[in-house]
Amino acid sequence: MSKKFYVVWKGIKTGVFSTWTEVQNHTQGRSDAQFMGFPSKNEAEAAFASTYTKALMKRSLANSAGSKGNSTTKKSSSNSKSVNKATNQAKTAEIQIYCDGACSPNPGKSGTGLALYQQGKLSALYYGLYQLNGTNNTAELNGLLYSFKLAKKHLTKVEQVQILSDSKYSIDCITKWAKGWQAKGWTRGKGEEIKNLDLIKECFALYQEIKKQLIISHVKGHANIEGNELSDRMAVLARTQQQKSLIKYQGELNIKTILAMASG
Numbered sequence: 001m002s003k004k005f006y007v008v009w010k011g012i013k014t015g016v017f018s019t020w021t022e023v024q025n026h027t028q029g030r031s032d033a034q035f036m037g038f039p040s041k042n043e044a045e046a047a048f049a050s051t052y053t054k055a056l057m058k059r060s061l062a063n064s065a066g067s068k069g070n071s072t073t074k075k076s077s078s079n080s081k082s083v084n085k086a087t088n089q090a091k092t093a094e095i096q097i098y099c100d101g102a103c104s105p106n107p108g109k110s111g112t113g114l115a116l117y118q119q120g121k122l123s124a125l126y127y128g129l130y131q132l133n134g135t136n137n138t139a140e141l142n143g144l145l146y147s148f149k150l151a152k153k154h155l156t157k158v159e160q161v162q163i164l165s166d167s168k169y170s171i172d173c174i175t176k177w178a179k180g181w182q183a184k185g186w187t188r189g190k191g192e193e194i195k196n197l198d199l200i201k202e203c204f205a206l207y208q209e210i211k212k213q214l215i216i217s218h219v220k221g222h223a224n225i226e227g228n229e230l231s232d233r234m235a236v237l238a239r240t241q242q243q244k245s246l247i248k249y250q251g252e253l254n255i256k257t258i259l260a261m262a263s264g
Contacts, residue, residue, distance in 0.1 A: 002254070004020075004038065004039060005017070005018055005037070005039075005040065005041045005043075005044035006018070006019075006020065006022070006035060006036070006037050006038070007035060007036055007038065007044050007047050007048045007052075007055070008023060008026050008027060008034070008035045009034040009035065009048070009051065009052040010024045010034040010035075010052070011027040011034075011035065011069065012025070012027070012028035013022075013026045014026075014048075015039065015048065015190060016044045016045055017050050018041075020037075023035050023061045027222060029096060034222055034263065035052075035222065036052065036055055036056070036224070044177060044182045052258065052262055052263065053261075053262075053263060054260075055228070056224060056229070056259060061074065061088075062094060064226065066093075078163045079139075082232065085140075088160040093119070093158070093160040093161055093162040093201070093215055094118065094119055094158045094159075094161075095116070095118055095151070095154045095160075095161045096116075096120075096162045096163075096164060097104050097115070097116055097117075097147045097150055097151060097161065097163050097164070098114065098115040098117075098139070098163075098164045098219075098227035098228050098231040099112065099113070099114050099115075099129075099140075099143030099144055099146070099163065099164070099165050099229065100112070100113050100120065100138025100143055100166060100167075100221075100228060100231035100232045100235045100264070101113075101136055101137075101138070101140040101141075101143050101167065101235050102232065102235035102239050102264030103134055103135055103136045103138075103139050103237045103239070103263070103264075104239065106135055106136050107134065107135045108133070108134070109130070109131070109132060109239050109242070110129075110130070110131045110134025110135065110136070110140070110239055111127065111128065111130050111134075111150075111234075111235045111236065111237070111238025111239030111240075111243065112127070112128065112129040112137060112139050112140075112142045112143045112146065112234075112235050112238055113125070113126065113127045113140060113143070113230075113231040113232065113233065113234025113235035113236075113237065114126040114127075114146060114147060114150065114228045114231055114234065114246075115230040115231040115234065116150065118228060120228070120262065122179070122227075122253055122255065123233075124248055124249070125230060125234050125235065125248070125249035125253065125258070126146070126150075126245060126247065126248055126249065127234035127235065127237045127238040127241075127243055127246070127247065127249060128238050128243040128245050128246035129142045129143075129146065129202050129243075129244070129245075129246055130238050130239060130241075130243050130244045131240045133253055136167075137169055137170065137195070137196060138196055138199060139169075139235065140165065140167035140170040141170045141173065141196055141199045141203060142169070142199065143165060143170070143200060143231070143235075144163070144165060144167075144171070144174060144203055145199065145203040146169045146207065146246055147163045147165075148203065148206040148210065148214075150205070151163060151213075151214065152209070152210055155210060155213050159213060160213050160215060161213065161214055161215070161216070162215040162216075162217060163214060163215070163216050163217070164216075164217045164218075164219050164227060164228065165216075165217075165219070166218070166219050166220060166221030166222075166228055167218075167221075168218055169180050171216055171218055172203050173196075173200050173203075173205050174200070174207050175203075175216055178203075178207075179204075180199055181194055181200075182204070186196075186201070226255065229259060229263070230255070230258055230259070232263055232264050233258050233259065233261040233262070233263060234249060235260070235264055236262045236263060236264045237249075237261065237262075239264075240262065
């Protein structure tokens with residue numbers, strides 16, 4: 001296997017690194033981490049001198065060009081670092097909703113974004129749910145809650161909806177832990193308080209209504225997955241514009257342009 005080099009734009013330490021272990025040490029646990037792998041040190045150094053967004057756009061355009069020029073070749077492997085389309089998930093549904101949250105600082109100003117795909121094509125973007133004193137977790141839970149609300153509307157027309165989030169916390173809260181917490185009187189046991197309880201209760205109640213028609217998938221954040229990146233841009237837009245209600249993005253759905261927006 002040829003040697004790779006890695007750039008970390010946001011992390012405990014930034015720069016160009018030669019091992020994946022270093023990248024993990026500098027980015028693990030950071031929701032705002034920005035990093036990418038490159039086949040040569042020269043390419044990595046050039047990318048580090050620029051920005052994560054520009055590197056992401058460049059790779060996305062190169063991948064698109066390669067796909068057009070080699071339409072008969074096999075698709076890229078699932079561990080490719082290029083921007084992946086919504087249809088590349090192992091489990092898929094006709095409707096897919098990506099959700100993401102952004103908060104800066106944490107706790108601090110937060111916002112939430114959604115990216116809606118229909119039959120693998122970007123259909124709409126949503127942003128809002130601004131909180132002056134939010135957290136990464138409340139922003140992510142809001143993303144899941146409003147994804148459920150949007151899914152419920154679409155489930156009148158389709159049999160199944162897939163929801164994709166990079167927040168293991170919010171997914172586990174609703175799909176794994178909430179049932180047990182409810183059985184214990186909405187505590188962790190021994191009366192221990194559950195953070196974000198009101199939001200979790202609302203989300204869990206809606207989840208119970210429609211869970212048989214949902215696929216819930218965890219995706220890796222900041223891994224150049226198109227839907228995740230777009231919902232991230234919407235979350236940051238919600239935070240910077242202090243948009244309290246969730247509204248539909250009215251700009252052109254030009255993926256290249258939206259990816260060039262500020263990331264979280």
